Amino acid sequence: MNPEPRNRPFHQVDVFAAEPYRGNPLAVVLDADGLSSGMMQHFANWTNLSETTFLLPPTDPRADYRVRIFTGSEEFPFAGHPTLGSAHTWLEAGGVPHTAGELVQECGAGLVKIRHDAGRLAFAAPPLTRFGPVDAAVRRTLAAGLRLPESAILDASWLVNGPSWVGVLLASAGEVLAIQPDPVAMGDLKVGVIGPHAAGGDADFEVRTFVPGDAMMEDPVTGSFNAGAAKWLIDSGRAPARYVAAQGTVLGRAGRLHISARDDGIWVGGNSTTCIRGTVLL
Template identity: 30%
Template sequence: MNSVAYVTVDVFTSERFSGNQLAVIPDARGLTDGQMQNIAAEFRYSEVTFVLPPQDPANTAHVRIFTPTMEIPFAGHPNVGTAFVLGRQGDIFGKPAGDALRFEEKAGIVEAALTRDAEGHVIGTSIFAPQPLSLGPQVESETIARCASIEVAAICVTTHAPVIASVGLPFAVAELADLETLGKACPNTAAFAEAGRRYSPEDDQFALFLYTRQPENPWHLRARMFAPLDNVIEDPATGSASGALGALLTTLLPDTDAVIEITIEQGVEMGRRSVIGVTAKKSGGDIQSIRIAGQCATVMSGAILL
């Protein structure tokens, strides 16, 4: 019986059984779209990546990303984890991996750089978002409150109103008043379905990224992400949403030039603490780059029977 090899890693953590789970198929040649979707549904992780030879030989690989229900154009932790796996592997379709990788994805080219320890072992990755920050419509606080099962008064609008933000994958982003409210948030699937029809009419998808700032350090955030319409009740780490949030907050600063370092903790309420580093560079009033970084830990390897 035919089979395909896989590796799983925990992303945005240095410890196994923390962070965000990811399955990587390092050589997906020969798999059909249907097989890829079935494999992603079988793992039931928030995403699974499938690595194919690049269409342009100047790039490292063509990477496809599937959630349990659909293919998506970009995501943060799948890129961080995939680069980590390929860097550890050392060979990508007969070529040395190197420390700088370029992935072809639906959202564009994703550049990744490997992080190594003092002994030269790959321990993590940083990636650059493939698209500049784009903002969609503002989302009514009442909609956010219904989706998260919280009070409208707990949603902060001083810095920004809830809004759809994207650097390759869109999320509704909203700030909450405190950690207690963040901890109480619980997704209401019916409210998400209603929000999807209103704010994402093409595919009815609506994902919500909630965060709160820590008073002693406003650039150290805690966050949670819910996407029940995509069979992801809660995500332990969402790099693409973190990148969009970092770009949004940096855009709102009065400074025309700035480099902002943001640390985002996510997954704490799930028992899978993740630490996401975001660096947003602003020049001449515009965001020039959004870097998303984190460590990884290898967990399992094996074969999937086809």
Template identity: 35%
Template sequence: MPRFAYQTVDVFTDRPFGGNPLAVFTDARGMTDAQMQALAAEMNYSETTFVLPPDEPAHDARVRIFHRTAEMPFAGHPNVGTAWVLARQGRDRGGILRFEQMAGLVEIAIDRDETGEVSGAVIAAPQPLSRGLELTVEEVAPCAGLEAADLVTAAHPPVQASVGVSFVLAQVAPAALARATPDLAAFRALSARHPGLAGRVSLFLYVRDGSAIRARMFAPLAGTWEDPATGSASATLGALLLSLDGGEAAAFSITQGVEMGRPSQLRVSAHRDQDGVRARVGGSCAPMFHGEAVL
């Protein structure tokens, strides 16, 4: 029976049992789509990646990302963690990896410590910032078990935005962040009310103090009750804040996962480019397990 090697890694942390867990199947040749989806459900992490040969020789890999119930066009911590794993295998080219994904080409710069060991990675989101639906506080607040008054709209209303995969971004009052609890019925109602959400309601709540941000992310419709570190949402938020604040570039430090007991630290930068506002997100990684799946 075919055997497929995998590694697990905690992403956006420098120590085990923090950050966001990820499973990486480093050579998925021969797997079917159904097997990839089943393995992602079996691993039961927020995402699992499957590494395949690239379509273009100039690139380093085609990386497919699955959460528990579906494939994703792009995600942050799976790219950071997969790049970390492959770079430790010597598969980067001069500290750079280029991954083909559904949302486009993702370029990753590898971080190394003072000894030259791979310590983390920084990814460039594949698309510039795009904004979609604006939502009311009255319909978004119940999704997190909050009152409308707990949401802050001075900078923006709750808004759908993307740099490769969409999130609903909402600023909340500091005291409300710890109280937030996802309400599955409210998520379902919001999804049914807005076909433009395309069934994807991933709610990223944040509190901002200048460039320092505390955040939580809920996506129960996709099987993720709460996510300890969400790189793609953090990159989207950084791009959105730069677009609202003005200026040419900005940097943010985002802390997530504290309420889950898995503290995570994400570094986000955003800049204005010819095609709009683009963002990068990066952080450290810590190794956990390795093994084989027998299919």
């Protein structure tokens, strides 16, 4: 049962873009103590954004804060742009981490480290719980759903780190940008497509991600997919240890994800900007 509604601090943050309104928006409810899962889900559906997060005191003493992440229809154990946007909001609201320069977020997937990297917040990519080539049937579904010949798919892999992504590698960024997916043929697959840009630009790869539903949605910028794709591409030698991925181009966005593979894992960074501050009655 929910408590009597009250005004709670609320921010709307643009994530993974250097300028406001060119990335992926996130709704953040601070001080979400006492809200039921049902109320969180109801509010996340109402915001009509890809994700809404709720900040809570941690239950693990190692964590600085706890976050619950909801789409319009389900709760995610982890997602990338909600992680960076929530960390940005927690710090902006006066949060002080246990360890200077590093935050620890508690979420459904466990503890996630976040730190400053070249002036941006970056999260440590969580481990993949499913990682490996797709079978022939899934590959055929991917080709049909992307309206591509199977020969155009250079590789395809499960990249599950919360959301159940399937990664598809194409030969070029141009091929990625030209995709016109078939939502019926794609079925219930969550698909991320990536292809390299020519050298000399401000991004090394172009990314697009597609989420099933009543009508297939293209996500503007997707941290969880890019975290999984980074391990896949770097481990296989297809990407350097540091690179920049562009996403959201066909949607009029300018998402940029800064990937860095270090001794302590893969880090996914990006800029965040608070665009709306206020309160919400919950």
